[in-house]
Amino acid sequence: MQTIQALNQGAEAVDGEGEARVGDGTKVWLHWRATAVRNSEGKIDYFIAMFEDTAARHDVEVAAEANLELMQRLSALKTEFLQSVSHEFKTALIGIQGFSEFMRDADQLDLNDARAFASDIHRDAERLDRMVTEMIALDHIESTRANLRLSAVDINAVIEHEVAVTKISAASAIVTNLELKLPKVSGDEDKLSEVVRTLLADAVKYSPDGGRITVSTSVADGTVTVSVKDQGVAARADFDNRLFGRDELYASNPIRKVVGTGLGLGIVRQVIEMHGGRLWVDRVDGEGSEFHFTLQAVDASLVTPGGGRVA
Structure with a gap:
């Protein structure tokens, strides 16, 4: 109705696009142009409508929009992660440094205490390893998002x-x-x-x-x-x-x-x-x-x- 109204108001042609169904019920995405053919008095005698199947282009545009949204979400995720990981890295490194310095400088160190300190150092090292692994995984997801x-x-x-x-x-x-x-x-x-x-x-x-x-x-x-x-x-x-x-x-x-x-x-x-x-x-x-x-x-x-x- 809007197309006919626009043509009646003097527009030479009206373009549009949208989803449509063909005879077998299949959904397609069409771009169309309706043109008014007027008589000598300027009144509309009939319309000419041309349709173009633009499904491929539409799919590309939808994919591009989805990809952009994904990139933005990944960027936000990386920012949030880096804010978190900077604190986690510092905490883990302080633990490793503190326990190792204590073990290095102690004149005498009980075996059980040494094992406890070593366990803490190992735990912090595992934490660092996990964070590095997650950073690599996030980069991999971002670089292969379209593959x-x-x-x-x-x-x-x-x-x-x-x-x-x-x-x-x-x-x-x-x-x-x-x-x-x-x-x-x-x-x-x-x-x-x-x-x-x-x-x-x-x-x-x-x-x-x-x-x-x-x-x-x-x-x-x-x-x-x-x-x-x-x-x-x-x-x-x-x-x-x-x-x-x-x-x-x-x-x-x-x-x-x-x-x-x-x-x-x-x-x-x-x-x-x-x-x-x-x-x-x-x-x-x-x-x-x-x-x-x-x-x-x-x-x-x-x-x-x-x-x-x-x-």
Whole structure:
């Protein structure tokens, strides 16, 4: 109606674009131009409309906007991380320097004290190593954000493999509840493996010894959801929309002291959003946290988990 109104008011041509459906119901993105053909009196005799399929260009523009948003989020994440890591680096280095100087300058040092100091130095060194690893991982995600190697991925198989590997060293019991008739998903298998591995490691890290971790999959309306539930300390209410700096929530964890930057879950979020999915967390005070992420199903090819429920 606006197009006709504009032409009636004297416009020679009107351009526009938008989504449309063709005869078979397929959605396309069209650019169109409507031109009024007028008679000698200046009145409109008829209209000429030309349509151009601009789906490819539109997809490029949408991808560019998404990429820009991702870059901005990564930049914010790096800024937040660097602010945190500068303090963490200084704290760790002060610890290493202080304990090592004491050991160097002590005239006599009890063996048990020496072991305790060495343990503290080792802990701080591990903290530094973890921060450097996370910085490298964040740089890697940023540099390869447009280079996903997409294929049809059996996410159940990915989960089963990562669960089997994690169980080797985990004190917690890990069980799976995988949808038997699950379609494959569109994704980069290596990066999705990293996502599952990180969520499992995080769940183990913050669960009490002997606690249960449950990994489940489900599908609805062409979307596959993966969930990882632990029995650790539940996240705070203001946690959902942040960049998942989870470690800060556990400074007073009565189960164990955990110190870190929490960048791992921020990287997980970036990877999932690169796949067009989303990551969120449900909280149950006193019962733990349940992380979920979604992926787009690609076809009706169904996969069946080989081991069913894994205890």
